[in-house]
Every structure is written in structure tokens, then in C-alpha cells.
Amino acid sequence: MHTVIEPQTLYVGTPAFLIATVDESGAANLAAASSYWALGRMLVLGIETDGQTSANLHAQGELTVSFPSAQLWRSLVRLSTLTGRNPVPAHKAKRYRHESDKFSAAGLTPQPSELVAPPRVAECALQFEAAVRRLTPGLDGSYDMVEAEVLRVHADESIVHPTGQIDPQAWHPLVYSFRHFFDRGAEAGWLASSPTAEHPPLIG
Numbered sequence: 001m002h003t004v005i006e007p008q009t010l011y012v013g014t015p016a017f018l019i020a021t022v023d024e025s026g027a028a029n030l031a032a033a034s035s036y037w038a039l040g041r042m043l044v045l046g047i048e049t050d051g052q053t054s055a056n057l058h059a060q061g062e063l064t065v066s067f068p069s070a071q072l073w074r075s076l077v078r079l080s081t082l083t084g085r086n087p088v089p090a091h092k093a094k095r096y097r098h099e100s101d102k103f104s105a106a107g108l109t110p111q112p113s114e115l116v117a118p119p120r121v122a123e124c125a126l127q128f129e130a131a132v133r134r135l136t137p138g139l140d141g142s143y144d145m146v147e148a149e150v151l152r153v154h155a156d157e158s159i160v161h162p163t164g165q166i167d168p169q170a171w172h173p174l175v176y177s178f179r180h181f182f183d184r185g186a187e188a189g190w191l192a193s194s195p196t197a198e199h200p201p202l203i204g
Contacts, residue, residue: 013177016076018066019045020110020118021056028110028119029056029084030102032076034176035143036065038150043130045146046138050092052084057146061132064113065148066121068174070183075106075123076174082106115151125156126171161196168196 016034023029031053035046043065047054057063068075082099083092099105103121110119113129120127130148137144161167168187175182192200 007178009178011176011178013175013182015067016073016174016176016181018068018076018079018108018121018124019047019053020064020066020121021053021062022060022117023052023056024059026117027100028103029053030079030106030108030121031084032079041150042133043128043146043148043150045148046143047146048143049137049141050085050089054144055085057132057144058135060117062116062118063130063132063146063148064116064118064120065128065130066124067126068121068124069172070174070181072108072123073174073181075108076181078106113152120154125159126166126173127154128152129154163195165195168194 011034014034014036016032017036018030019033020028020030029052031051033045033047037044045065047057079102081096082102082105083096084099084102085092086098086100088096088098103110109122111122113120116129116131120129128150129152130150132146133149134147135144136147155166159167159171172184175184189201190197
């Protein structure tokens, strides 16, 4: 039986990620987010417009997206009440405080990028360097749809399959679901197009 409900959020289970940007002075900002999908080399990210991340993306057009493993969930919680905006927007003042060094506040380490100005997050095993290709305002003006092209992918050797692809058995992204964090669960199956599977799926 199904029932009609009104959930507070519709995050049914998406990868949490850390997005780094820089301002005009080169100062880095780090934020946690989870509105994400990818097609080919393009990422589409949902970013709220009232934060420093949005301002930096509009002004500079470069970013890194670093994917934390489940063990890093506390760092995302630490970031959840911090903003790079100074002064803090009035509607955020109750929950947020300004922090200029969000890497340190989250217990994370900036790692220089190779093709873009924003740093990567050293503790994350999977990191993308990307450039904004289009910013589209959301319907209510509270968010932007950020289309960004991935220019370079960095992966820790521990999650790289002998084929040169990400090994899904070794990679454990942090999953965000209805405001809770989860490790990736047990494998249920795979597609015939998988470059790392030992044989086609047995679906009977």
C-alpha cells in the first residue's frame, strides 16, 4: 500500500560532494552539496544563489568537485553551517556563521589543481576539475543549474581498476538520503556495458 506524504526534501539518495571555487583575489571557498547528475563529460549541479559558491561561479567560472568517502561525513556536517559570504545574508544569520578558511574548519586539505584555479580536496579519492559552460537561473531564483565540463579527473590509485576505469568494488562514495549519510551498500548487479565486470549480468 502507498500513502501520500509531504517529505521535507526529495534527496532520495545522491552522492554528496565538495565544491571548491575561488573569488577574484584567488581565495578559495569550499561548500558541501548533493544536487548532482552527470552525462558524458558534463556535470549539472544545483547550487543555491545566496552563497559564496554561486558568486564565485558567476565571476570566475571554474570549480572542482571532490567526492568524499563515507568516513568524511563529519566534514560535510561542519561545513553545513558555514558560509563564505561576509556579511552573512540576513535570512541565514540564525543558522550560519562566516568562515574564511572553510578547508581548515572542515578538517580538510586543499590540493593544487592542474587546469583550474580552485583547489581539490586532498582527502577525497575522486576529484574533478571543471569549467562552467552555462548557468541557468532556477524557476524561483533561489538556485542555479550549473552546467560544467569536466576537464580532468583525478583518482586515488586504490580505486582504479586495471582497465584504467574507476573500480566500483573499491570506490565507496558518501551517499546523502533524506538528510542522512550512508556508505555505499552491497552490489546488486551491473549493466552489460560495464567496463570492469567479469561477465555480462545474469538476469535469467
